[in-house]
Amino acid sequence: MAGQAFEQFFKEKDAVRNFLFYIKDLYAYAKLKILLNLVLMVLLGLLEGIGILMLIPFLSIAGILSSTTAAGGADFWLKQFFSDLGTTISLPVVLLIYTGIIFVQSWLRRYQSNLNTRIQQGFYSFLSIRMFQALAYTKWSSLMARKKSDVTHLLTGELARVSGGTQYVLQMTATAVISTIQIGIAFLLSPGLTFLVLLGGMAFFCWMQRYVKEAKKTGASISQHTRNLFFDVTEHLNGIKEVKTCGMETRQIENFIKLRQAIENNFVRFNRIQSGTDMLYRVGAAVFISIFLYSGIEIFQIQAEELLLMVVIFARLWPRLSSLQVGLQQVAMMLPAFQAVLDFESQCLRDQEKYLEGPAYAPIELRSGIELKHVFFRYQQESSSYALRDISFSLPAGTTTALVGVSGSGKSTVADLITGLITPQQGEILIDGTPIANSALHLWRRGIGYVPQDAFLFHASIRDNMGWAHPGASEEEIWKALKMAAIDEFAAHLPERLNTVVGDRGVRLSGGERQRMVLARALLRKPSVLILDEATSSLDGENEKRIYQAIESLHGRLTILVIAHRLSTIRKADQIIVLDQGRIVEKGNYANLMENKESRLRALAAI
Numbered sequence: 001m002a003g004q005a006f007e008q009f010f011k012e013k014d015a016v017r018n019f020l021f022y023i024k025d026l027y028a029y030a031k032l033k034i035l036l037n038l039v040l041m042v043l044l045g046l047l048e049g050i051g052i053l054m055l056i057p058f059l060s061i062a063g064i065l066s067s068t069t070a071a072g073g074a075d076f077w078l079k080q081f082f083s084d085l086g087t088t089i090s091l092p093v094v095l096l097i098y099t100g101i102i103f104v105q106s107w108l109r110r111y112q113s114n115l116n117t118r119i120q121q122g123f124y125s126f127l128s129i130r131m132f133q134a135l136a137y138t139k140w141s142s143l144m145a146r147k148k149s150d151v152t153h154l155l156t157g158e159l160a161r162v163s164g165g166t167q168y169v170l171q172m173t174a175t176a177v178i179s180t181i182q183i184g185i186a187f188l189l190s191p192g193l194t195f196l197v198l199l200g201g202m203a204f205f206c207w208m209q210r211y212v213k214e215a216k217k218t219g220a221s222i223s224q225h226t227r228n229l230f231f232d233v234t235e236h237l238n239g240i241k242e243v244k245t246c247g248m249e250t251r252q253i254e255n256f257i258k259l260r261q262a263i264e265n266n267f268v269r270f271n272r273i274q275s276g277t278d279m280l281y282r283v284g285a286a287v288f289i290s291i292f293l294y295s296g297i298e299i300f301q302i303q304a305e306e307l308l309l310m311v312v313i314f315a316r317l318w319p320r321l322s323s324l325q326v327g328l329q330q331v332a333m334m335l336p337a338f339q340a341v342l343d344f345e346s347q348c349l350r351d352q353e354k355y356l357e358g359p360a361y362a363p364i365e366l367r368s369g370i371e372l373k374h375v376f377f378r379y380q381q382e383s384s385s386y387a388l389r390d391i392s393f394s395l396p397a398g399t400t401t402a403l404v405g406v407s408g409s410g411k412s413t414v415a416d417l418i419t420g421l422i423t424p425q426q427g428e429i430l431i432d433g434t435p436i437a438n439s440a441l442h443l444w445r446r447g448i449g450y451v452p453q454d455a456f457l458f459h460a461s462i463r464d465n466m467g468w469a470h471p472g473a474s475e476e477e478i479w480k481a482l483k484m485a486a487i488d489e490f491a492a493h494l495p496e497r498l499n500t501v502v503g504d505r506g507v508r509l510s511g512g513e514r515q516r517m518v519l520a521r522a523l524l525r526k527p528s529v530l531i532l533d534e535a536t537s538s539l540d541g542e543n544e545k546r547i548y549q550a551i552e553s554l555h556g557r558l559t560i561l562v563i564a565h566r567l568s569t570i571r572k573a574d575q576i577i578v579l580d581q582g583r584i585v586e587k588g589n590y591a592n593l594m595e596n597k598e599s600r601l602r603a604l605a606a607i
């Protein structure tokens with residue numbers, strides 16, 4: 001029957017596998033602490049057992065228990081020993097021993113509870129850190145396919161649920177160990193009755209396993225709805241300006257209420273399962289104890305003291321069975337969260353980038369140039385449409401190349417290929433004549449300064465934002481970088497200069513100020529390659545001119561790739577590459593291309 005219950009609990013193979021993975025992970029993390037925990041559990045179980053046995057001297061002193069009630073067998077000797085204790089020592093001594101046992105037991109329980117919390121919280125951190133590491137080293141192409149809100153949800157909500165489940169796993173283990181010891185002692189005292197209690201208890205326990213399945217279903221539903229809620233809130237915050245501008249608040253609120261209510265209903269449903277099983281256990285206890293008392297007194301005519309002992313044992317064992325049930329339901333509810341965490345982690349691990357770390361590995365500095373040879377790239381493997389087709393060009397070191405083309409022509413995709421965030425399906429990208437090894441990609445990227453379209457700043461001071469890119473940068477280096485990005489005057493006039501906090505994602509700055517700040521941050525790293533992906537799109541003419549003057553002053557020292565939509569900014573580029581629908585349609589310098597009346601660049605300039 002126990003086998004059936006086990007099977008029912010772990011009906012799906014995945015659940016068994018995940019639960020075993022979970023236990024394996026937990027054990028791998030806290031081997032010694034878990035062993036210490038087990039020892040404590042055994043000690044606590046024994047002490048609780050002795051606590052029960054101490055009833056015998058009480059009964060003996062009170063004259064309820066005679067020392068000749070049973071003869072022979074382990075139970076006789078045990079009872080005899082404790083009964084003798086009652087007749088040879090006085091009541092105060094027995095009470096003192098009893099209090100001592102309870103004191104030691106309480107102290108151990110407190111120690112074990114602290115140890116459990118240490119294991120639980122430590123395991124939570126262990127899983128979070130492991131998951132965050134896996135996430136940080138995952139390939140961009142794999143991250144691109146994921147919703148940010150799902151990842152946040154996994155790292156916060158789902159992992160917190162897993163941690164809550166850990167508490168129950170530890171509690172259940174303690175309950176199981178202590179119960180086993182108590183059952184052993186109860187067997188010594190009264191094998192027949194204990195067997196009957198156990199049989200009844202097991203049958204009841206197995207019957208109750210249907211609720212564990214229910215709990216698991218509720219857990220899966222909670223996972224799904226909390227994920228949706230995270231998504232909704234994240235989207236709302238990302239688009240809060242648009243929401244307010246278009247007066248869409250009510251719709252957002254309605255959505256939020258719907259999701260919140262679904263979660264609320266699931267938790268209420270789960271509590272209904274928990275309280276329902278608790279009620280059934282209580283009613284079951286009353287029925288069982290009535291049957292035992294009746295059959296003990298009327299049919300088996302058991303001695304009163306034995307019945308009393310059985311009531312005590314039953315009163316201790318039954319709640320444990322109930323707490324095992326509650327624990328199983330809690331763990332079953334947590335398993336979908338663990339499964340989600342595990343799936344995400346294994347996907348991240350499958351798509352890892354190799355990293356060479358350590359002082360021996362310096363950023364790769366470009367010496368002769370970058371070359372793209374017949375590169376084809378498509379975002380979806382199964383799709384027949386390519387974002388880039390047969391792209392070949394080179395960026396000699398120290399030159400400035402401009403990529404132009406209408407929206408969607410593939411400019412940002414070229415930039416992502418050069419940084420190694422994505423890899424071509426056909427063709428190759430050579431850095432100083434050789435393809436960059438997978439393991440060295442991060443070293444290559446460390447030598448690149450990148451300013452994206454939607455430049456972001458942390459909610460921190462300018463100094464901290466700069467320090468993020470180059471932790472050891474001196475005050476002088478920071479001001480130099482700010483000057484190169486034409487933002488030094490702005491920073492110098494701020495009330496707290498470098499200590500001024502720029503708001504969340506830099507919202508306290510104008511679009512142009514933010515982009516110049518991010519450009520300064522990129523330059524602070526002293527990169528050998530600088531990529532500007534429409535980085536000047538929100539600058540006014542004057543600021544744009546200043547940035548390009550600064551960039552021109554870097555000409556020859558850096559290899560620069562500029563993705564630009566304003567052609568005025570690329571006049572001085574060494575070469576201009578015009579893209580259209582993923583193909584290179586023109587190459588040359590500004591003067592050459594503009595000379596040709598049919599040129600695409602001219603057409604773009606006209607637009």
Ligand SMILES: Nc1ncnc2c1ncn2[C@@H]1O[C@H](COP(=O)(O)OP(=O)(O)OP(=O)(O)O)[C@@H](O)[C@H]1O
Binds near residue numbers: 409410411412413
């Ligand atoms: N993550 C993605 N998944 C699928 N397709 C994508 C993805 N990113 C871009 N594309 C597609 O690839 C093509 C090239 O996009 P890309 O962003 O490189 O163009 P772009 O020239 O930089 O455009 P824009 O000037 O608007 O930024 C487009 O058709 C676009 O829809």
